[in-house]
Amino acid sequence: MQAKTLIASAIAVSVAAGTTVAGTIPPGEKPSVAPIVRAVTPGVVNIATKKVEVVDNAMLRDPVMRELFDMPERGLRRETQAAGSGVIVDAARGYVLTNDHVVKGASSIEVTTKDNRRFKAQLVGRDQATDIALLHIKAENLVAVPLGDSNSVEVGDFVLAIGNPFGLGQTVTSGIVSALGRTDLGIEGYEDFIQTDAPINPGNSGGALVTLDGRLVGINTAILSKTGGNVGISFAVPINMARLVMTQLASGGEVKRGRIGVTLRNVTPAEPSRPMESEGAFIEAVEPQSPAAQAGLSKGDIVLAANSVAIKSSSQFRNLIGLTPVGSQIDIRFRRGTEMLSAKVQVEPLKAKTSTQHTRRN
Numbered sequence: 167m168q169a170k171t172l173i174a175s176a177i178a179v180s181v182a183a184g185t186t187v188a189g190t191i192p193p194g195e196k197p198s199v200a201p202i203v204r205a206v207t208p209g210v211v212n213i214a215t216k217k218v219e220v221v222d223n224a225m226l227r228d229p230v231m232r233e234l235f236d237m238p239e240r241g242l243r244r245e246t247q248a249a250g251s252g253v254i255v256d257a258a259r260g261y262v263l264t265n266d267h268v269v270k271g272a273s274s275i276e277v278t279t280k281d282n283r284r285f286k287a288q289l290v291g292r293d294q295a296t297d298i299a300l301l302h303i304k305a306e307n308l309v310a311v312p313l314g315d316s317n318s319v320e321v322g323d324f325v326l327a328i329g330n331p332f333g334l335g336q337t338v339t340s341g342i343v344s345a346l347g348r349t350d351l352g353i354e355g356y357e358d359f360i361q362t363d364a365p366i367n368p369g370n371s372g373g374a375l376v377t378l379d380g381r382l383v384g385i386n387t388a389i390l391s392k393t394g395g396n397v398g399i400s401f402a403v404p405i406n407m408a409r410l411v412m413t414q415l416a417s418g419g420e421v422k423r424g425r426i427g428v429t430l431r432n433v434t435p436a437e438p439s440r441p442m443e444s445e446g447a448f449i450e451a452v453e454p455q456s457p458a459a460q461a462g463l464s465k466g467d468i469v470l471a472a473n474s475v476a477i478k479s480s481s482q483f484r485n486l487i488g489l490t491p492v493g494s495q496i497d498i499r500f501r502r503g504t505e506m507l508s509a510k511v512q513v514e515p516l517k518a519k520t521s522t523q524h525t526r527r528n
Contacts, residue, residue: 215250492515
């Protein structure tokens with residue numbers, strides 16, 4: 167990548183060979199992220215959907231009114247159109263990641279690439295709990311956006327948001343990562359959002375959040391707004407979470423979530439019996455004969471790490487369990503009193519009574 171410069175927040179930085187250093191603008195150069203945009207935008211697509219909706223009201227439910235006005239028994243059907251965004255993540259297989267809410271209920275899905283080629287898309291699978299869906303298109307000469315590592319993203323990193331806001335066509339905005347690990351927002355069943363102030367608006371859903379080395383770190387999903395427009399608080403599904411979902415969708419068309427048989431809550435720092443931790447997942451209960459019980463976990467244990475990832479909250483641990491394939495093991499480090507212990511817990515299939523989207527038992 168040729169050296170270019172970027173001025174952000176009144177600081178000039180030089181981007182060269184993936185390294186960011188403080189500096190000034192060299193003679194003849196201009197502040198620009200154009201090389202990154204040129205490399206990445208061919209992998210971001212516009213998604214158009216058609217959905218058939220059934221209009222229902224009290225008159226349609228009244229047989230007398232239906233007969234009087236010659237209305238259909240099953241309600242009036244109307245077709246609506248919507249626009250969103252998507253990201254090509256596997257050019258060879260024609261895989262496109264987007265949001266579940268972009269394609270949910272769609273009777274047809276059309277993908278338009280940056281070079282204005284249009285393709286009918288097949289829905290490979292969708293996962294409402296993470297708001298991720300996987301599409302397939304039959305096309306040649308596609309360009310995929312390289313996948314990054316969302317675990318390496320830090321607050322303050324510069325990012326670009328690319329999508330199709332308000333159906334205008336491909337648009338690029340910039341900002342920084344303003345927070346990480348946003349959970350319990352009530353947006354989705356499994357949440358671990360990257361928060362950014364890069365302007366994101368309706369139609370950006372399913373688009374790309376990329377770092378200044380051109381790597382995909384998130385799928386833009388939601389905004390926090392009373393008006394429906396951008397106010398500087400937007401959320402993206404981390405690509406590491408989306409990648410796990412994509413793998414299961416590609417192999418079986420659905421995400422099969424598991425459990426280990428524990429009830430969780432966040433650690434309460436003020437509790438005198440647990441003065442050592444302010445973060446982690448506190449185990450409130452362990453089901454008898456469950457994988458957690460068989461691994462030796464007990465009520466009162468505090469999970470601090472799982473599969474070498476630091477656990478900061480019960481929601482984070484719940485997400486990890488829910489995205490770990492059934493039959494796999496989770497390597498857990500936990501504190502019991504003043505003692506640090508470890509255990510390997512196997513994930514078993516969800517029981518029918520615990521399979522609802524917003525369950526808090528894992």
